[in-house]
Amino acid sequence: xxxxxxxxxxxxxxxxxxxxxxxxxxxxxxxxxxxxxxxxxxxxxxxxxxxxxxxxxxxxxxxxxxxxxxxxxxxxxxxxxxxxxxxxxxxxxxxxxxxxxxxxxxxxxxxxxxxxxxxxxxxxxxxxxxxxxxxxxxxxxxxxxxxxxxxxxxxxxxxxxxxxxxxxxxxxxxxxxxxxxxxxxxxxxxxxxxxxxxxxxxxxxxxxxxxxxxxxxxxxxxxxxxxxxxxxxxxxxxxxxxxxxxxxxxxxxxxxxxxxxxxxxxxxxxxxxxxxxxxxxxxxxxxxxxxxxxxxxxxxxxxxxxxxxxxxxxxxxxxxxxxxxxxxxxxxxxxxxxxxxxxxxxxxxxxxxxxxxxxxxxxxxxxxxxxxxxxxxxxxxxxxxxxxxxxxxxxxxxxxxxxxxxxxxxxxxxxx
Numbered sequence: 001x002x003x004x005x006x007x008x009x010x011x012x013x014x015x016x017x018x019x020x021x022x023x024x025x026x027x028x029x030x031x032x033x034x035x036x037x038x039x040x041x042x043x044x045x046x047x048x049x050x051x052x053x054x055x056x057x058x059x060x061x062x063x064x065x066x067x068x069x070x071x072x073x074x075x076x077x078x079x080x081x082x083x084x085x086x087x088x089x090x091x092x093x094x095x096x097x098x099x100x101x102x103x104x105x106x107x108x109x110x111x112x113x114x115x116x117x118x119x120x121x122x123x124x125x126x127x128x129x130x131x132x133x134x135x136x137x138x139x140x141x142x143x144x145x146x147x148x149x150x151x152x153x154x155x156x157x158x159x160x161x162x163x164x165x166x167x168x169x170x171x172x173x174x175x176x177x178x179x180x181x182x183x184x185x186x187x188x189x190x191x192x193x194x195x196x197x198x199x200x201x202x203x204x205x206x207x208x209x210x211x212x213x214x215x216x217x218x219x220x221x222x223x224x225x226x227x228x229x230x231x232x233x234x235x236x237x238x239x240x241x242x243x244x245x246x247x248x249x250x251x252x253x254x255x256x257x258x259x260x261x262x263x264x265x266x267x268x269x270x271x272x273x274x275x276x277x278x279x280x281x282x283x284x285x286x287x288x289x290x291x292x293x294x295x296x297x298x299x300x301x302x303x304x305x306x307x308x309x310x311x312x313x314x315x316x317x318x319x320x321x322x323x324x325x326x327x328x329x330x331x332x333x334x335x336x337x338x339x340x341x342x343x344x345x346x347x348x349x350x351x352x353x354x355x356x357x358x359x360x361x362x363x364x365x366x367x368x369x370x371x372x373x374x375x376x377x378x379x380x381x382x383x384x385x386x387x388x389x390x391x392x393x394x395x396x397x398x399x400x401x402x403x404x405x406x407x408x409x410x411x412x413x414x415x416x
Contacts, residue, residue, distance in 0.1 A: 001029045001404060002102060004129070006094075006120040007109040008086050010035035011059045012046060014287045016316060017109040019201045022060035023393050031062040032101070034094050034119065036069050036086045041229045041260035042284070043072035067093045074261065083113040090119035095126055103129045104404040107396075108169075111316075112137035114158070117165030130170040130403035132396075134196065136316070138182050141309035142233075162186045170403050173396075178312035178335045196396065198316045199389040200323030201287055209291035214282055217296065221253050222365040224329060225297035227290055228317045230260035235305040238331065240269055241354035242361065243279050252278060252361060254301075257293050259284045294324045298372065299346070299364050303331040306352035314339060319387045322379040327364060327372050331357045345379035 003024060010033055011018045024031050038046045038056070049056055057064050069085040072078060106129050108120035117133060124131040140158035166172060166187035173196035174180045183193050211217060230236065239254075246252045256266070256279075263281070270279045285293065294300065300321040304310040311334025318336060321328050328346030330337050337348045347364055349356030364372065 001401060002104045003029050003031045003400065004098070004103040004106045004123065004127070005031060005033045005062075005109065006035075006090070006106060006116060006123065007033065008036045008083075008090075008113070008116045009040050009109075009111065010038070010064065012049070012056070012286075013038045013040045014284075015109070015111065016198050016201065018059070018287075019389075020109075020393065020396075021062050023389075024397070025061040027393075027397065029397075032098070032103070033059070033062055033064045034090060034098065034123075035064065035066055036090070037066055037071075039071040039082075041072075041231065041258075042263070043074055043078075043261060045071050065094070065097050067097070072261070083115045087115035087118045090116075091122045094119050095122060098123070098127075103127045105129055105400040106131045107400065108133045110135055110137065112139070112142060114139040114162050114165060117169075121165055121168045124168065130400075131168070132171045132173065132400060132403065133165070133169040134173040134175070135179060135183060136175045136198070138179060138309055138312065141182070159186065163188070166191065171399060175316075176312055176314045176335050182312065194399070196392065197314060197387055198319050199387045199392050200320045200383060201389075206291050206294065206324055209295055211295040212285075212289065212292040214285075215255065215293065215296045218253070220251070222251050222361070223253050223255060223296055223298050224301050224361055225255045225257065225294065225299070226301040226303075227257040227293065227320075228315075230256065230258055230262045230266055232262065233305055233310065234262075235303050235331070235352060236262055236266055236269075238352050238354045238357065239301070239303060240266075240273060240275070240279075242357040243275055244273055245355065245358040246361060247273075247275055247278055249362070251365065254279045255293075255296065256281045257283075257285060257290070290320065291324065294326060297324075297326050299327050299329045299361070300324065301329045301331070302336070303357075304333075304336070304351055306333065306350070310351065311335065319383065322383040322387065325376040325380045327375040328379065329357065329360055329364065339382075343378050343382040345375055345382060 007017050009015045021031055038049050067089040069089050070081050072082045110116050120131055139162050140155045163186040172183055172193045174183055175197055177195050180193055243254050267281055302315050302317055314336045328340050330340045330348040333351045340346050340348050347360040349360050
């Protein structure tokens, strides 16, 4: 199968689409990736890419076609310009760079923004290939939840854009079951929507990983680790408030692996609140290194703000955490929290509840190693049963192959 993947974010940025592309190539498919220039999450183009962009044109056997755009930078306006500039560039230059190249199927990866769907829709029409759209973030609801857009008129306009994109897809994949009715509102009756969650990246082999040398080995401490984007949605004010409540507990330390738009703010707050002795910011590292950092963790922290839209979300890090076999601390509402509870894979508290998070840390720290190991084992079991990488990729492969064998609505001259 000749597969085109459309995504604003791609290697060397850490996203699950990297793992999917590598796996599709390994399964014998010819994969081309249309993407932007790496600048997530810090907002500046990666120095190594700027110095030698030619080194980033192939990934795991896939051809990587990049288009120029504005970096994310700082602030909401710059972020919107980043989204818009990629959408325009990928549509205009993407069509030009991919001219004469046939495809059997198109997969669009949308962790955010929805505007990535515009070049995907244009390529669907140009290449006459079926489009599968993987929704990992709901717009316009997320824009409102993180405060980027407050205007009802503008949110309504974004809703119309969402509908435009969804109605021109042949299959829409929802990362959580709660997403399905939300997607239906914009996609319209008769749209094909399927539940398709994330999985742990193939590199998560904890048995083969050695402890990261960047972290001081302290088996006498209880280590809470957060890995991922340091942004608005992750509610670091609540995490810091919990850390403040526990800062006189000599046994508890917090490790943050990752960076993002809130990294500078977070570093300033750690210093201002006197948390430098127990709250450590270790920066961004490749996803391949995560198992080595997890070797130091007694608990893995996942959090989202107290917003209705986030209660429908299962953060992608949950699957990676489960596959690590380490108990979770989940400051979440809704489907993500329900997953951790039902799996008995950790402790949960309500989103934004810093006192509940502090209490959960102490409760987990008070457990025996055997009790925590049982929770970790429960996580591994649910990971294998519900988020098996091989099974999920095989299902996607089947969907893409089935759609590639039948004409799309665009091919027959009509739209959804």
